[in-house]
Amino acid sequence: MARNRYLVLPSVILLTAFVLYPSGVAIYTSLTNLSLTGPAALNPRFIGLGNYARLLHDGSFWHSLVVTFWFVLFSAIIGQLALGLASAVLMRRRFALRPFFNAIILMPNAVPGVVAALMWSSMLASGDYGTLNKIVAWFGVDPQRWLVTFPLSMIIVINIWRGIGFAMILMTSGLSAISDELYEAARMDGATPWQSFRRITLPLLVPTIFLYLLVSTVTTIAIFSLVYALTRGGPAGATEIIGIYVYNQSFDAYRLGYGSAIAVVLLVISLIIGMFYVRALKVEV
Amino acid sequence: MALAVSRKAEAGRFGMLFVIGIYCLMPFVWLLLAAFDPDAGLFIKMPAEVDLSNFYRVFAQEDGFLWLFNSLVVCGGATFLVLVLSGFGGYALSRTRAWWKLPFLYSIILIRVIPPPALIVPLYQVMLAANKGMQTIVRATVPSDHYRETMRIVGFIDGYLGLILLMAALHLPLALWIMKTFFDTVSREYEEAAVMDGATFGQRLRRVLIPLAMPGLAASGLFAFIACWDDFLVPLTFISSPELRMLPLGIYSAFLRDNQIDYGLLAAIAVIYTIPAVAAFVLARRFLVQTFGGGLKG
Numbered sequence: 001m002a003r004n005r006y007l008v009l010p011s012v013i014l015l016t017a018f019v020l021y022p023s024g025v026a027i028y029t030s031l032t033n034l035s036l037t038g039p040a041a042l043n044p045r046f047i048g049l050g051n052y053a054r055l056l057h058d059g060s061f062w063h064s065l066v067v068t069f070w071f072v073l074f075s076a077i078i079g080q081l082a083l084g085l086a087s088a089v090l091m092r093r094r095f096a097l098r099p100f101f102n103a104i105i106l107m108p109n110a111v112p113g114v115v116a117a118l119m120w121s122s123m124l125a126s127g128d129y130g131t132l133n134k135i136v137a138w139f140g141v142d143p144q145r146w147l148v149t150f151p152l153s154m155i156i157v158i159n160i161w162r163g164i165g166f167a168m169i170l171m172t173s174g175l176s177a178i179s180d181e182l183y184e185a186a187r188m189d190g191a192t193p194w195q196s197f198r199r200i201t202l203p204l205l206v207p208t209i210f211l212y213l214l215v216s217t218v219t220t221i222a223i224f225s226l227v228y229a230l231t232r233g234g235p236a237g238a239t240e241i242i243g244i245y246v247y248n249q250s251f252d253a254y255r256l257g258y259g260s261a262i263a264v265v266l267l268v269i270s271l272i273i274g275m276f277y278v279r280a281l282k283v284e285v
Numbered sequence: 286m287a288l289a290v291s292r293k294a295e296a297g298r299f300g301m302l303f304v305i306g307i308y309c310l311m312p313f314v315w316l317l318l319a320a321f322d323p324d325a326g327l328f329i330k331m332p333a334e335v336d337l338s339n340f341y342r343v344f345a346q347e348d349g350f351l352w353l354f355n356s357l358v359v360c361g362g363a364t365f366l367v368l369v370l371s372g373f374g375g376y377a378l379s380r381t382r383a384w385w386k387l388p389f390l391y392s393i394i395l396i397r398v399i400p401p402p403a404l405i406v407p408l409y410q411v412m413l414a415a416n417k418g419m420q421t422i423v424r425a426t427v428p429s430d431h432y433r434e435t436m437r438i439v440g441f442i443d444g445y446l447g448l449i450l451l452m453a454a455l456h457l458p459l460a461l462w463i464m465k466t467f468f469d470t471v472s473r474e475y476e477e478a479a480v481m482d483g484a485t486f487g488q489r490l491r492r493v494l495i496p497l498a499m500p501g502l503a504a505s506g507l508f509a510f511i512a513c514w515d516d517f518l519v520p521l522t523f524i525s526s527p528e529l530r531m532l533p534l535g536i537y538s539a540f541l542r543d544n545q546i547d548y549g550l551l552a553a554i555a556v557i558y559t560i561p562a563v564a565a566f567v568l569a570r571r572f573l574v575q576t577f578g579g580g581l582k583g
Contacts, residue, residue: 007377008389011370011461018408018454019396025407087305090298104306107313110566112515114533115555118540119312122319122327129328131315161308166573173574193294222400225517229537243402250406251522263403274398278391 023267029260036254044257051261060237061262064245068221071156071241076216079160081209084167088175089201091168109165113225120158121147121230147231151238155227159220167212174208175201214277218270242266320556325549339553347550351528352535353557358445359520359531360513363452367460367509368502370453375464375501376494380473390465397458401518408451412523416441443526451519456512460505463572467501504572511565532558 030051034044055061087105091098108116123131126145133143146154178201186196224243227233233240233248240248246266250259319325320339322332343349378386419439427435441447475497479489495502517533524530530538536558539551 005377005381005383007373008381011374011457014370014450014454014457015396018411018451019399019404022404022407022411023399025410026404029407029410083305086301090302101302101306104309106566106570107563108309110511110563111559112517112533112562114517114536115316115559116312118536118551118555119316122315122329123312125327127328131311131329134329161312164305164309169570169573218398218400222402224400224402225515225533228521229517229540243400246402247405247518250409256406256410260406263406266400266403270398270400270403271395274395277398278394281394 026260026263026267029257030264032257034257034260036251036256038254040257047257051258054258055261055265060240061245063237064240064242064262067152067237067239068241070152071159071223072217072220075156075159076163076220077213079156080163080167080216081212083160083164085171085205085209087164087168088171089197091172092175105168106165108162111162113223114229116158116162117226117229120154120161124154148235151231151235155230155239158226158230159223162226163216163220167216170208170212171205174205178204211280214273214280218273218277221266221270221273316552316555316559319548319552322549325552327546327548339549340557342547342550343553343557347539347554348527348530348535349554349557352530352532352554355529356514356531356533356558359448359452360510362445362449363456363513364506364510366449366453367457368506370457371460371464371505371509372495372498372502374457374461375505376468376498378461378465379468379471390462393458393461397462401455401516405518405522409522412441412447412451415447416444419444419446437526437528442523443529445529448519448523448529451523452513452516453509455516455519456509459512460509463505463508464498464501467498467504471497504569507565507569507572511562511569514562514565 029044031046031048032044033040033047033050035041087101091101111119124146125131125133126143126148127133128137128143130143130146132146137143144150182200183196186200191199221241222243223241224247227239227241227244228247231239233244242262243266246259246263249255249262253259315329318329318332321335321337322330323336323338324333325339378390419441420436423432423435423439437444439446441450475493476489479493484492515533517537520531520534521537524534532554536551536554539554540546
């Protein structure tokens with residue numbers, strides 16, 4: 001069976017052709033002024049670190065980093081985790097409607113990004129008849145143009161919606177490792193539910209939460225379809241997360257070289273988080 | 286007293302679950318109502334009459350069949366390729382002891398972490414070059430009146446082959462990881478017994494390895510299919526001819542139409558596009574936690 005190892009070669013070839021080699025090309029392209037049209041499309045010039053120097057002074061680039069940061073922080077790190085953990089804790093015990101709630105919370109997870117964008121453009125439609133506007137009207141709030149007035153917040157709300165189910169599944173599996181006896185003992189000692197959550201659940205869930213945060217951070221940074229289909233990064237760049245900025249610079253503004261420089265920054269950020277992930281997994285392999 | 290407290294707690298628990306449930310469920314309401322409403326708009330309303338006319342129009346007036354077919358060919362092809370490669374690769378990674386194994390496994394995770402938007406420009410360059418190469422080959426070997434049809438199949442831009450290879454490559458790392466961890470749990474004894482009995486490699490593969498690997502293959506195949514089915518960036522960048530449009534692009538183009546947007550039609554395509562994704566997700570659910578350890582979510 002010694003030659004078994006060569007069975008991995010086809011995978012290596014495919015990954016080299018479509019991931020590793022392109023990553024190299026990205027780094028090289030980021031050092032040129034390659035463009036999609038015009039003279040720089042045929043004869044790109046090598047301009048060294050010119051694109052990166054320009055990035056430093058590009059307000060839109062920094063803006064997109066900031067938008068990405070808020071997007072990841074509020075949707076993946078805070079929103080999905082909090083609601084996913086809450087759902088998992090609330091559904092820890094069996095009750096009649098549990099499978100029903102379970103299915104409902106998981107459903108958004110299965111919806112393709114483009115469809116999620118479509119559903120939410122109905123939810124967020126402006127005017128008196130928009131669904132969300134009808135709902136807030138019960139509380140006496142005036143109709144809003146949600147995607148114009150609060151674009152980033154709305155994108156975050158939608159992305160939280162998509163991710164609760166995944167967080168819930170993982171937190172449920174983390175919770176199931178905690179023995180019921182601990183809670184029994186705590187209740188005997190007169191602990192309130194909140195106290196046992198703080199003192200038992202949270203500390204014992206830390207490894208699960210940590211791994212979840214790494215995963216959701218890298219997957220959220222990579223989001224494209226949801227935001228592109230809904231706003232294409234607008235209005236006025238308010239939802240231009242870094243993946244969208246790469247695309248817009250490269251294929252709308254035709255600056256392939258410059259787009260590549262942004263892509264390399266995105267690559268480096270993701271790889272750094274990936275390194276943490278690898279370290280966290282070292283125990284398991 | 287204790288009973289009263291727990292009843293209040295119970296009510297609070299249901300209240301919170303109820304709010305989360307509404308949040309999750311609400312956006313589906315419009316989609317389902319609109320898809321069956323011949324007079325649907327962007328706003329929620331009860332259909333005056335319920336029928337299948339929107340679905341009929343997707344297939345009769347629009348290119349619904351074509352989009353569905355293209356999606357199935359590309360995602361089916363990519364999933365098949367992923368299954369074969371990750372099956373062999375995962376097996377090799379599980380059964381081999383070599384100095385490069387650990388670094389290799391870690392690089393798989395790092396590759397998996399790369400966001401597709403970061404690769405899209407270089408991929409465009411690579412696919413363009415591969416497409417030029419393929420054009421030369423096809424020109425030299427295929428009669429010129431079949432040139433376009435052939436390129437549609439083997440081309441890298443506006444061609445099935447390129448899309449399938451690219452999608453497979455993007456979703457291979459997770460599958461490799463799943464298969465590797467899966468084969469780690471499968472005992473070698475069955476294989477050794479088969480070797481003792483004088484089975485050829487082909488026989489071992491068909492009679493022993495593939496049946497044993499089925500649960501792992503199911504997981505890696507489902508995740509690859511879900512990821513490919515959801516992918517929008519790759520079709521957006523590498524498909525320009527309407528004949529190769531896949532479902533997500535069908536929705537996007539129906540959404541971007543300048544004149545009145547046909548929301549009933551749009552909702553019907555979205556429902557058609559969502560059903561296979563939900564089905565695959567339901568099947569994949571029980572693997573979600575197992576694969577989380579190494580593979581990152583699907």
